[in-house]
Amino acid sequence: MMKSRIILLLSIIFLGSYGCSENEEAGEEQTQSDPDTEIPTETGEIYFPGTGTSTWETTSLDELGWNSQAETALYQLLDEKNTKAFIILKDGKIAIEKYFGSFTTDSIWYWASAGKTLTSFTVGIAQEQGLLNLNEPSSKYLGEGWTSMTAEEEGEITIRNQLTMTSGLRNNLLIFSCTDPDCLKYEAEPGTRWSYHNGPYTLLQDVIANAADTPFITYFNAQLRDKIGMNGIWIPNGDNNTFYSTARGMARFGLLNLNNGIWNDETILGDASYLTEMKTKSQDLNESYGYLWWLNGQDSHMGTATQEIFSGELLPNAPADTYAGLGKNDQKLYVVPSEGLVIVRLGEDAGENQLGPSSFDNQLWERISALIN
Template structure:
């Protein structure tokens, strides 16, 4: 057997360990492998390309633990890692796919240390198709707010009126001036959430109900106005600022598009996964600082107030003592998603758009699609059912 054929064979076997071999070729390879092992024991032997510089054969080399960052200039290139290599239970994957397909899923991805372990598309949906993030896109706005503060365009303790102008609401000026950017980030503006349309940003929809910071309610209109705060403070188009500061530096694609009163982000599932990697690396992309303010990042991904400990700066947080949900004033005891890791934080959007990030496991999980059951804002029963199935694979 010539050298080229031997090398090709070695590579093939290592990459495809389950490949069936002819008896004659298999016996030949065992002899060849034995000779390589014996040669490697010699004190003057050089490591081959198959063993690497450490001299350790690939099959016993340690799992990669450093974060992988998919290249920016080559969007379709992305390193993968097998469930077998990770020691995950591949037998349970069919149950996961059945659940996803029967709950209107279009795209699903799991990353481990940045590498793709599972990537599955359903129906006619393709990897380069764009999908609405819905309120999972609030995470993007939260990080962009931190970047704008870091660049000294504003401080989140500033009054919202400083950047929207006085009279952006129907409240008396004294009440309006009490609302800050931080109140917009934490859903504590005190604006009346009993209006007919909580998405409405018209003056007549923005009225007083509670003093700021005294009540938590998932009110979308104050969040949407954050986009105007950022655009006015930076004196630039919101999409342009986002593209310059987050999208382009990490190789995302996508766009915020006005849908009714809402500003909805659309992108591919892989772009959402890229943003997940950025989060797990606390605002750093392969050595490039996207958000350097550690204090802001920690505040963003931890309890931002004591009214709803399961909410940060537009991020949902797991593992807290209690939580509140959209469309209700009721407080619930326990963790937001009991089956999910306690340190998980997430972007959760209407109709079960999901971006889960788990620092302790270095996992990013993406789900895009239609509503699994009811059309709910943010968290739903789907979260806990999905994580129950994920656990059967990764544990």
């Protein structure tokens, strides 16, 4: 009930703020927007929609040479699994955009932990601007006493540990999202234990805010959101800070990552080393985790709930170079550089109530692969 009220309220705010639907933008806004652009790359051209307009170029399955006979089966699975919005971009252009029930291009939804990728990208911007360094102790920006550990133990935790889920802080379902010092206790030496833990992650936003000497949301909007024309808003929810946007808003962020931090001709994040590290193995504990992104193509992977290590790659049915933002109730953002793909799925839980990866990922990729191959 609370979630529904938040979404209803945000829908009203979005309509008031943007003034027009995704399908009908005010003429004044269109004239002030950046034009649609195609950027040459090594593998072809990537199209970018303008930042102040709803216009978004499309391409057809026939033009792409995709298997249109697989489209119906894909939609059936999406519908059966409580999907609200689904988008496939091919080289930036919309190949598929499907909404279910009363959901539309203007409807907003929560990203859940897929929003961790936004924070990861923003950390990279802050480091590139010289505001922080991943190897610095988190206490430099959070202050001493942000945990209940000794000063020496606390000082061993770095920003990099927060980015990679290797803080070594004690974690269980009762304190999973808690950011109070009483909840943040020593479990293991930083860097020696991987544990999916919301509390230390959420505090990364305080690290950014203190490093930039400005509220996190203000910094995020100015440095990332507004530059790519992405709608969306962070909403506090207990100890968590949850991002809400339209499906197209998520697709814009995916497109930015597909083009390695460059939007049109503007570099949003130009630190090539950080961009590479963000979407490659960040430690040897969970090989399928980068800087808050989930990674495919690795020899093993872990889930969000246990310390068990599973053999094999995370998404066997997806291309090996796929990396993803994965959130509770199957909020999904996939980026596939080798195929020029960005894929968005928003909706209700597909059936397993997972905080990140679920079996739905492979089910979905089985249908996607049948479509694009």
